[in-house]
Amino acid sequence: MPGPAADVRAVAGADPWSPSPARVRERRRETGDTVTLALEPADPAQTRFAPGQFTMLSLSGVGEVPISVSGDPDEALLVQTIRAVGCVTSRLAALKPGEALGVRGPFGTGWPLESAAGRDLLLVAGGLGLAPLRPVLYHALARRERFGALALCYGTRSPDDRLFRGELEAWARRADLHLAVTVDHAGPDWEGEVGVVTRLLARTPCRPERTVALVCGPEIMMRFTARELEHLGVAPGRIHLSMERNMQCGIGLCGHCQWGPFLLCRDGPVFPWERIRAAFGVRGL
Ligand SMILES: Cc1cc2nc3c(=O)[nH]c(=O)nc-3n(C[C@H](O)[C@H](O)[C@H](O)COP(=O)(O)OP(=O)(O)OC[C@H]3O[C@@H](n4cnc5c(N)ncnc54)[C@H](O)[C@@H]3O)c2cc1C
Missing domain, CATH: 3.40.50.80 (Nucleotide-binding domain of ferredoxin-NADP reductase (FNR) module)
Incomplete structure (x- = not known):
């Protein structure tokens, strides 16, 4: 059985700024504030990801947030688990089967x-x-x-x-x-x-x-x-x-997620501890 695609980063390469349309196929409630959505992106390439990567999910007129992929890398669906904590995540978590949203990515480093x-x-x-x-x-x-x-x-x-x-x-x-x-x-x-x-x-x-x-x-x-x-x-x-700190562009251009010498969206979110241990020790960073 093949491993996670080696070229998953190429998926985001076409136009990483433009969300592609996707539809909710299934919605499962996990806890009082958390749901798992199985998404069908119009571009099937967006279902290919390396474990540890995230996508930017958006709703027109509401906003866009980074969410990790939580599904099976061998399945042709994009499965994501969302906790409703604020404006965008609450609206995403309320989506029903058949409803539409935007997806950019998958982005970021995966687990090794x-x-x-x-x-x-x-x-x-x-x-x-x-x-x-x-x-x-x-x-x-x-x-x-x-x-x-x-x-x-x-x-x-x-x-x-x-x-x-x-x-x-x-x-x-x-x-x-x-x-x-x-x-x-x-x-x-x-x-x-x-x-x-x-x-x-x-x-x-x-x-x-x-x-x-x-x-x-x-x-x-x-x-x-x-x-x-x-x-x-x-x-x-x-x-x-x-490192799942808040981020904005997801592709290392806006600087919103700068953390010491790192841009978390571009250099992470997955890091070896030996690389970030020093930054963890800096108060307020
Ligand atoms: C790489 C990455 C992967 C993520 N994966 C998931 C995931 O799989 N499922 C999921 O539910 N969430 C995930 N998050 C967090 C998610 O992106 C935030 O909860 C979301 O951006 C909040 O947006 P909002 O508009 O709903 O809330 P806002 O109104 O922006 O914020 C509501 C509250 O949540 C806090 N908050 C916002 N973002 C974060 C964050 N990243 N970490 C901690 N607190 C935050 C705010 O400070 C505020 O107190 C991930 C974040 C990153 C960076």
Whole structure:
């Protein structure tokens, strides 16, 4: 089975400024404020992406926002998971099957899946950070023999905030995937872990010296996770973080997402920890 297309960046090459039309094919509610949309772009090339990439989704007269691709890289659909936090995301999350929107991209660096082949693969997600990591799981489970141990550690605020619940249950039953879920707080019905996601990291079958770790979540969670992974013995060059700060053009021209020496949309969103560790330590950056 082929890996994520090596030339996915070419998709955005034709006219990266102009949104192409797409239609909502399916809409699934994930949590109280989050939905997953399966989009059918008029240009089928826009369904080709590397796990970790994002698109710019727009509604005419409303605005445009970056959203990670959360679907299966082997599927001919563009699947994206949207939390309604403000003006644009609320309108996108309310779209119904058949309704239209604009799509630019996919853009950005993906997770380093080629260099992870042959190694243990540890995914660490906080909240909505599971969305850009789900394509990695689809990719790795479809090519399971290419990787050593495979683990997902996932932390959310509460049990009700868990995304992709049906899939989490299916993944929990797999013998070839170590799944650990924790929540910040829960009622008496919750029989799982309570606490921060970093507490799960030492208990996975991944061997630190062989591990590639992919991390996405709130910045404070990523900082503590990267430090804990280093402490456990994972090389800083094999820890990768997705920096999902707000951005505007998506293609490195407007400067809106400048972060120290980086333009997050052009140089990221996925970075090796060793490359951005210094910037993480700068207060207010
Ligand atoms: C590379 C990338 C990938 C992303 N992937 C997803 C995704 O898969 N699903 C998803 O729901 N969202 C994702 N986001 C965040 C999403 O782009 C923002 O929530 C959106 O831009 C908010 O726009 P709005 O007009 O709805 O809200 P606004 O009115 O602009 O903002 C509402 C509130 O959200 C805050 N906010 C805006 N953008 C961000 C951000 N990037 N990070 C944290 N807080 C923010 C604002 O400060 C404000 O408090 C991603 C962002 C980036 C940069």
